[in-house]
Amino acid sequence: MKKNKDSITRITVAVIFSLIALFVVYPLIKVIIESVMPNGSFSLSEYKYIFQKEWLRRTFFNSIKLGVIVATSSTIVGYIAAYSLYKVKLPGRSFFRQIVMLPLISPPFMLTISIILLLGRNGLITKKILGITSYSIYGLHGLVLVQTLCMFPIAYRVLTGVLARISPELENAALNLGSTKSYVFRSITFPLSIPGVASAWLLVFVTSIADFANPMVIAGNYDVLSVQAYLQFTGMYNIPRGSALAIMLLVPAFIAFVVEKYWISRKSFITVTGKPTGAKQDMVSPTTKNLLLGFLSSLTFVILLFYLTVIAGSFFKLWGIDYSLTLEHFKYSWDVGFDSIKDTIFLASVATPFTGMLGMIIAYLVVRKNFYGKHILQFSSLLSFAVPGTVVGIGYVLAFNEKPFLLTGTAAIIILCFIFRNMPVGLEAGIASLKQIDPSIEEASTDLGADSAYTFRKITLPLIKPAFFSGLSYSFVRAMTAVSAIIFLVSARWNHLTTLILAQTEIMRLGAASVLSLILIAIVMFVFYLMGKFIGDDEDLSEMMT
């Protein structure tokens, strides 16, 4: 019996290793090779060229600068939001908590479209209400605004995890000993949350520099690496240059990611494992409490405003000029977008189950089994998180364009891209929940005579179901809203809704772009709702959904 189990494990490990080597590592290597072999022989000329030319050099520094600014602003906003919603008893907490997470599941262009509709030169706020015509939202400032709104939930998510686990006992003890509430914050709460702050900052930094959708639309002349790599690769057919730019994007993202995963996450300052105990009382003065409430309300208001704008944009004939109501955008979107909608749902639906299964299998192997190369497997599985979509897209085109891996133009290349890019989501959820299950439960089952398959099915699987399904929903969302990798992989036969939205936004058909974004988010929300119903309404589990 044991021998069988061992060989199944060994085979599975081997298969997983090969899959990851082929679909995660190989494309990356191809990009690196292309960038250092511009004329067929090894040369760093592309990199030299990029650093020599000002207009290329500045894309690198622009990206870094953008990342730093947005990481900082998002962490601040996220911290305030997390603190307000988990350390203070505010009215309407559950409502705020839901709204704050909205930007995470939105289509990538939704906020950009809203910003243009509201603050563009024909914007509702800028032109109609304030009468300003010379202000341009395009550029670094617009980009920072949009990215902060999009990405602060990432920081928020990390920080709630950290703040919620800081035991109130410590803070209560301090208060009992006579310290003021602000001193408690400064000396206990905040220092304990510093690893969370660092984690959040780094994660947003990576997300910001990898962002492709927002800069494509609203960056104006503020050139960034992700866009320029795309333009060089697809617009100028300069594969070496595009690849080199992609690698320059990869390096800071990779470093930040590794620092976060292997240095900061290890420094856990959590004082108590599991859920904190002890009475919760407000850690802030009434004045501060009101300020926080005001802040949250404004934040929520802004987020909802942006959503409403997109909804409104779908119905007005020509935003900024003709505010008559019309359904023509819906008709146009249906004509133009029907194929894309079908394709996108199909591709995402096919990819998602595989993503979930793969993630679970790897999670099980990593947590419960011991084998040679375990850490390498875990690391390379998470690689997809660290690598910007642009790099993946270029890598897949380079890697799978020749025999024996002729996949460009097919559905398979898109589905595979989804699976391996989104697998880390399911993987992390799986690892987290498996770690919480005591192996002795499984041992008890085998002791009572069940074989390992039965144990897995009847004991392990039901216990990790919530994590599995939350992994599934997030994988589906990420597949539906992917842009930066997908834009390289769409073809005449297989379209993706996000590419279509981008095209509509670029030609200023904001009405159609709004409608398509709404359709996208409706699909995503529907799936989320289904998943939520499936897991059941449990606050613990919905916390795990994050």
Next chain:
Amino acid sequence: MKKLFSSLLLAILIIGLMSVPTLAESVNVYTSLDEELARTVFEKYQDETGVDIRWVRLSTGEAVSRMMAESANPQASIWVGGVGLGHIQAKESGLTIPFEAENAQHVPANFKDPDNYWTGIYAGPLCFVSNTGRLEELGLEAPKSWADIVKPEYENQVQVANPGTSGTSYNVLATMVQIMGEDEAFEYMKKLDRSVVQYTRSGSAPGKNAAIGEIPIGIGYAHDQVKLKSQGYPLEITFPEEGTGYEVASISLIKGGQETETAKDLYNWLLSEEAAQIYADTFVVPFRDAELQPGAVPISEVNTIDQDDVWAGKNKERLVEKWNDEIYSQ
């Protein structure tokens, strides 16, 4: 609940399966035509012949890049539309094959490839397009010449695309070099840079932005602007008196395409009178006789330069790099 969920999942998969291509005859197309025009044209062809057209819209540069990237395994059989320069580039890179369509005889000789690698379907001159409302607010007049538009009063009022990413804009650059000679042309582009408030990525964006009043003046192709004007936007179209460049939107068969025979039929149909009328209905001016929309400007009525597209194609990379160095990097 489980049942409901599984049936919903099944429903989604069934919806998706509908998108799996049927066994009917089909052809994969890359098009650089305006999205709406492409849709109308291809739907008409589909209705008439029953052939399923799978198409994706790519800009000229993107299309050429795609074809180059896929040269070992082409994913499409024909490229429809796109600046003639791109088609010349594609020919020189060995990405296309010659084809003398029956209808090509109706296309004037200087608008098709002498070796039949590409055939023009319409020509569009470059022009200035101005938003009359914004002009009035700013107390400006619509520019009437290349010399006009670099005058100080137009500073930061103009939008044009980036020559590196847009065929339209490279056309402008190439035109200036052909009018003035290279050194003077680059001096001119530096002055123009002061007037330009933003270099857009797509060639048709400046016109659209002028139409909705985002900026006062754009540079683009006349047919795009005529169409916008007919939709009711307050626009004035002017041509530079020194002479202007133009694009020859063309079609080419892609080498190694899987559906070349079907593509040939489509190619020929795209040169027919019927197709020409569809183009004309969207405000472009086809080479074949067709009833033009009011306001459409035939190329014969515009002062165009003697354009050498082959030269322009050969020098594109060099000139774009020079532009990036001397002007875009400030």
